[in-house]
Amino acid sequence: DGGITQSPKYLFRKEGQNVTLSCEQNLNHDAMYWYRQDPGQGLRLIYYSQIVNDFQKGDIAEGYSVSREKKESFPLTVTSAQKNPTAFYLCASSIDLAGEAEAFFGQGTRLTVV
Amino acid sequence: EDQVTQSPEALRLQEGESSSLNCSYTVSGLRGLFWYRQDPGKGPEFLFTLYSAGEEKEKERLKATLTKKESFLHITAPKPEDSATYLCAVHAGKSTFGDGTTLTVKP
Numbered sequence: 001d002g003g004i005t006q007s008p009k010y011l012f013r014k015e016g017q018n019v020t021l022s023c024e025q026n027l028n029h030d031a032m033y034w035y036r037q038d039p040g041q042g043l044r045l046i047y048y049s050q051i052v053n054d055f056q057k058g059d060i061a062e063g064y065s066v067s068r069e070k071k072e073s074f075p076l077t078v079t080s081a082q083k084n085p086t087a088f089y090l091c092a093s094s095i096d097l098a099g100e101a102e103a104f105f106g107q108g109t110r111l112t113v114v
Numbered sequence: 115e116d117q118v119t120q121s122p123e124a125l126r127l128q129e130g131e132s133s134s135l136n137c138s139y140t141v142s143g144l145r146g147l148f149w150y151r152q153d154p155g156k157g158p159e160f161l162f163t164l165y166s167a168g169e170e171k172e173k174e175r176l177k178a179t180l181t182k183k184e185s186f187l188h189i190t191a192p193k194p195e196d197s198a199t200y201l202c203a204v205h206a207g208k209s210t211f212g213d214g215t216t217l218t219v220k221p
Contacts, residue, residue, distance in 0.1 A: 004157075033209075042118070042201060042211035043158075058208070090157050100145045100165075100205065105157030 006106035023091035032074040120212035137202030
């Protein structure tokens with residue numbers, strides 16, 4: 001079955017720690033995205049990548065970093081510089097580099113600061 | 115700056131009571147308007163893409179329409195399993211999402 005796999009489903013972070021969220025896709029999509037969702041709100045774009053070894057900042061990139069070393073993988077690191085990291089994080093991919101095709105989403109990672 | 119506003123924030127219907135969800139947008143150079151369904155604790159699931167004013171698409175009890183300023187998601191004779199949050203997104207270079215409408219359908 002093709003799809004997007006995010007892990008872990010739940011993640012707890014202590015103050016001052018960096019944590020990395022995994023996102024893997026086997027859809028052969030070039031475009032991949034990371035979104036943040038807070039309760040009662042829509043999705044806000046953190047980073048996106050249209051090709052291996054290249055990525056761009058979205059609307060709320062501060063305190064986050066990404067890498068795209070393989071087409072299938074787009075991990076997100078939440079750094080200690082992110083002051084309010086508790087949220088639901090969603091990874092997505094799309095076949096269309098222009099963004100005119102739909103996005104396929106993973107099941108999300110819920111990050112909580114303890 | 116691209117903007118998407120969804121209304122109402124929450125909608126409670128009785129089973130079989132038809133209604134519509136609204137998505138108003140302000141964007142330069144719309145490339146597509148997307149509707150997604152999101153269940154609690156899950157990732158959004160794609161429903162429809164609309165590309166130009168006047169376009170309509172249907173799937174089971176759902177019908178999406180598009181004008182130059184807004185899109186409607188019409189739900190005909192909803193069932194409890196239609197309960198979810200419905201997200202609208204516009205794409206003009208990058209995607210901008212609305213905050214969603216949470217639909218609850220009571221049996």
